Amino acid sequence: MTNRQRDIFAWKNGPVKLFLDYIRRYVELTEEEEVFLLSKVKTRKFLKGQFVVQNGEVCKYENFVLSGCLKAFYIDNEGQEHILMFAVENWWIADLGSFISQTPADLNVQCVENCELVQINYNDLQQLYVVIPKLERFFRIIIQKAFVAAQKRIVNNFTLPATDRYLQFREQYPLIEQRVPQYMIASYLGITKEFLSKIRSQLISPKE
Amino acid sequence: MTNRQRDIFAWKNGPVKLFLDYIRRYVELTEEEEVFLLSKVKTRKFLKGQFVVQNGEVCKYENFVLSGCLKAFYIDNEGQEHILMFAVENWWIADLGSFISQTPADLNVQCVENCELVQINYNDLQQLYVVIPKLERFFRIIIQKAFVAAQKRIVNNFTLPATDRYLQFREQYPLIEQRVPQYMIASYLGITKEFLSKIRSQLISPKE
Numbered sequence: 001m002t003n004r005q006r007d008i009f010a011w012k013n014g015p016v017k018l019f020l021d022y023i024r025r026y027v028e029l030t031e032e033e034e035v036f037l038l039s040k041v042k043t044r045k046f047l048k049g050q051f052v053v054q055n056g057e058v059c060k061y062e063n064f065v066l067s068g069c070l071k072a073f074y075i076d077n078e079g080q081e082h083i084l085m086f087a088v089e090n091w092w093i094a095d096l097g098s099f100i101s102q103t104p105a106d107l108n109v110q111c112v113e114n115c116e117l118v119q120i121n122y123n124d125l126q127q128l129y130v131v132i133p134k135l136e137r138f139f140r141i142i143i144q145k146a147f148v149a150a151q152k153r154i155v156n157n158f159t160l161p162a163t164d165r166y167l168q169f170r171e172q173y174p175l176i177e178q179r180v181p182q183y184m185i186a187s188y189l190g191i192t193k194e195f196l197s198k199i200r201s202q203l204i205s206p207k208e
Numbered sequence: 209m210t211n212r213q214r215d216i217f218a219w220k221n222g223p224v225k226l227f228l229d230y231i232r233r234y235v236e237l238t239e240e241e242e243v244f245l246l247s248k249v250k251t252r253k254f255l256k257g258q259f260v261v262q263n264g265e266v267c268k269y270e271n272f273v274l275s276g277c278l279k280a281f282y283i284d285n286e287g288q289e290h291i292l293m294f295a296v297e298n299w300w301i302a303d304l305g306s307f308i309s310q311t312p313a314d315l316n317v318q319c320v321e322n323c324e325l326v327q328i329n330y331n332d333l334q335q336l337y338v339v340i341p342k343l344e345r346f347f348r349i350i351i352q353k354a355f356v357a358a359q360k361r362i363v364n365n366f367t368l369p370a371t372d373r374y375l376q377f378r379e380q381y382p383l384i385e386q387r388v389p390q391y392m393i394a395s396y397l398g399i400t401k402e403f404l405s406k407i408r409s410q411l412i413s414p415k416e
Contacts, residue, residue, distance in 0.1 A: 076367040084363060097356040106363075133341045140348035147351055148305040150358035155292060155314075157365060158398050159284040190366050 008035055015066045016043060019118045022064070022090055026141050027134040036131060040124040046115045052093070053109035059098035061119040065091050068115025069179050072107050073187070083188040086112070086176050092142065112180050162191050163199050216243055223274045224251060227326045230272070230298055234349050235342040244339060248332040254323045260301070261317035267306035269327040273299050276323025277387050280315050281395070291396040294320070294384050300350065320388050370399050371407050 012020060012034065019041075020034060029037065043066065046052060052070065053059045063070075065087050072093055073083045084107065087093035098105035102122055120128070128135050149172070156165055166189055170177060177185065186196040220228060220242065227249075228242060237245065251274065254260060260278065261267045271278075273295050280301055281291045292315065295301035306313035310330055328336070336343050357380070364373055374397055378385060385393065394404040 074363045074367060080367075082363060082366045084359060096352060097360070100352055100356070106360075129345065133344065136341065136344040136348050137337065140344050140351065143348065143351050143355055144304060144308055147355040147358060148308070150355060150362060151292060152305070152314075154358060154361055154365070155282045155290060157362070158290045159282065159288075 008038070011038060015116055016041075016118060018066050018090065019064050023138055027138045029132065029134060033132050033134070037128060037135075040128055041118050041120050043116060043118055046111045046117065048111050048114050050111050050115075051108060052111065052115075052117065053095050053098070053105050053107060055095075055106055055108050056104050058102055059095040059105045059107075059109075061117075061121050062092060062094050062096075062099060062125060063087075063109070064118040064120075065089055065093065066116040066118060068117075069112040069176065070109055070115060071112050071180070071184060072109045074107055081187055082190070083184055086173055086180065086184075086188070088173070088175060088179070092146075112184070157190065162189060162195065163203070165189050166196065166199050166203075216246070219246060223324055224249075224326060226274050226297065227272050231346055235346045237340065237342060241340045241342070245336060245343075248336055249326050249328050251324060251326055254319045254325065256319050256322050258319050258323075259316060260319065260323075260325065261303050261306070261313050261315060263303075263314055263316050264312050266310055267303040267313045267315075267317075269325075269329050270300060270302050270304075270307060270333060271295075271317070272326040272328075273297055273301065274324040274326060276325075277320040277384065278317055278323060279320050279388070279392060280317045282315055289395055290398070291392055294381055294388065294392075294396070296381070296383060296387070300354075320392070365398065370397060370403065371411070373397050374404065374407050374411075 016038065020038075023029065023037075046068070052061075052063055053072075055075065067089060070087045070093050071083050072085045072087070072095070073081045075081055085093065093109055095105035095107040095109065097103075098107070099122060156168060160168070166185075169185065169189060182196060183193045186193045189196065191199075224246065228246075231237065231245075254276070260269075260271055261280075263283065275297060278295045278301050279291050280293045280295070280303070281289045283289055293301065301317055303313035303315040303317065305311075306315070307330060364376060368376070374393075377393065377397060390404060391401045394401045397404065399407075
């Protein structure tokens, strides 16, 4: 093994393995393509509370979560925070509108826990699409799924009572409830913390 | 010109030209690729009121609108209709969740006017992705835009008053307001017809 091969081996079997495994679920890359892909991404650690995207600044990276938990949120004119999504291991998070147009972001993305992310910047991703067209397929498939989930959420917000939306949240994000404070879940559901607390106690003791 | 060339020429310069022009905005296809693509799609006319997708049945086609206007909607347990989106010329419409998984649809897609659509069925689209990988790119780009719009709608529904959501609707669908009945716009906005009518009269005569 050359030094370079040893480096690549160590890198591919480190934390970034989760990222490669995730991509392998959708497309089959050659050894060479995997090495090129890894040469175009970087991993970065963030502390709880740090911002990965800030509104008013261009979202430079698509972010894949290796570990930790993040939230994407919008701040309204009254300064109130509205959580659009959470992301944990194996999820992607960014302000996609800002990223694809390279214009200032409307959203904020902030770490709810210490995080490690794989980051791909805009220009590198455009190059990756050209060199590894299979990545067009990969991103086409995962964005379709994200779109279907977003449409479902629009329908649910119109049609389901808050209790059912809470149950759906627990189904969609099974591991998050224990990891984030209740007020964030309430913000995601568009209800008050007090109302969420009432829903939860009714689900635990439905006869009360 | 052979008969076949004449046929292709006539087809490409008929109504389907709108479809080719739309694709050409995003990717450049060779003459051969365009001919192959056209061999895998069909155009179909629908009358006002006809269903293109019905809930409970598998959504067989991705649909591109050559002419006319359609709505995608969800019917809740009380039988009430909730409009998720409209589509006019140059828009795509389907129950994407049903289409990509080939499982029964939750949504309905119905013609609000007489329509002409370009339809691509699931198996043909999978073949098109393999033969013309540029179409992966094309669909990746348009679905990203649709996802960004869906996320924006979730945020707006949480944060904007109904009047502002109505103004945003007029911006997003500038040509639709004159084409669909008011109760459909109210359904899209998640408000009553009466409330929409109040908003509109306040916008026309703000001092009243």
